Amino acid sequence: GAGVSQSPSNKVTEKGKDVELRCDPISGHTALYWYRQSLGQGLEFLIYFQGNSAPDKSGLPSDRFSAERTGGSVSTLTIQRTQQEDSAVYLCASKISSDPLGYGYTFGSGTRLTVV
Amino acid sequence: KQEVTQIPAALSVPEGENLVLNCSFTDSAIYNLQWFRQDPGKGLTSLLLIQSSQREQTSGRLNASLDKSSGRSTLYIAASQPGDSATYLCAVRETGANNLFFGTGTRLTVIP
Numbered sequence: 178g179a180g181v182s183q184s185p186s187n188k189v190t191e192k193g194k195d196v197e198l199r200c201d202p203i204s205g206h207t208a209l210y211w212y213r214q215s216l217g218q219g220l221e222f223l224i225y226f227q228g229n230s231a232p233d234k235s236g237l238p239s240d241r242f243s244a245e246r247t248g249g250s251v252s253t254l255t256i257q258r259t260q261q262e263d264s265a266v267y268l269c270a271s272k273i274s275s276d277p278l279g280y281g282y283t284f285g286s287g288t289r290l291t292v293v
Numbered sequence: 294k295q296e297v298t299q300i301p302a303a304l305s306v307p308e309g310e311n312l313v314l315n316c317s318f319t320d321s322a323i324y325n326l327q328w329f330r331q332d333p334g335k336g337l338t339s340l341l342l343i344q345s346s347q348r349e350q351t352s353g354r355l356n357a358s359l360d361k362s363s364g365r366s367t368l369y370i371a372a373s374q375p376g377d378s379a380t381y382l383c384a385v386r387e388t389g390a391n392n393l394f395f396g397t398g399t400r401l402t403v404i405p
Contacts, residue, residue, distance in 0.1 A: 181336065210392060219297065220382070220395035233391055268336065282327075282393075284336030 179203075181285035183269050189291045190259055198254040198288045202271030206283070209252050211236075211244060214287070215265040223267075226252060259292045266290070295320045297385055299396035306373055307404050314368040314399045316383035321361050324390070328357050328368050329382040331398065337382065341368070345388075373403045 182201040190196050202209050211223040222236040226246045237243070241260075246252040256263055266287040296319045306312050316326070325344050329337040341350045341357040343366070349358040356369040366383055380400045384393040 208391070212395075217397065219397040220384070220393075222392040222394070225391045227391075236392070270337075282337075282339060284329075284338075286334065286336045 200269030
């Protein structure tokens with residue numbers, strides 16, 4: 178597609194439920210990133226994918242968080258047993274890997290997750 | 294751990310004014326620094342990227358400077374317009390890293 182697409186745009190869930198957030202990157206972008214933006218906080222790195230593998234998962238805050246990427250394209254971020262502190266905007270970004278200088282990050286509009 | 298701070302957190306200026314947004318970072322071993330714009334309900338848009346070896350970058354009415362040794366960057370916006378109203382984020386990429394460290398942003402309002 179023309180941009181990075183994230184779905185749903187908004188999600189309200191009850192505490193303790195599992196949620197799945199989806200990111201559809203720009204076609205041909207092999208690098209994919211998930212960030213979290215909590216109220217009053219800067220964007221916090223969660224995980225980086227190169228193709229289908231995740232060489233850097235260092236930002237995942239707990240084992241309730243997991244992510245996968247299939248076919249070198251769509252990525253899903255799953256949060257199990259959601260807690261109120263998980264409420265945030267989850268942003269996905271992609272870029273071409275042959276962009277070593279770091280130009281050309283394209284961000285999606287994010288998924289606003291509210292845990293009640 | 295790299296920490297990125299942006300001051301002020303919010304800024305309101307009348308249309309036509311020139312303004313400066315500030316960004317500081319704690320670890321000077323950066324690969325590059327990037328300024329983004331974020332509009333409500335939308336993703337981030339990259340404005341300017343400065344490599345660690347560069348001192349400044351310009352794009353239209355925007356000029357970003359980098360002083361790596363002191364851990365500071367500024368974004369200068371000339372002749373501000375209401376359409377410039379947004380949150381401005383700075384982010385650093387460390388040498389050897391893949392991810393970006395973001396500041397908390399400066400919310401700019403340009404009053405017509």
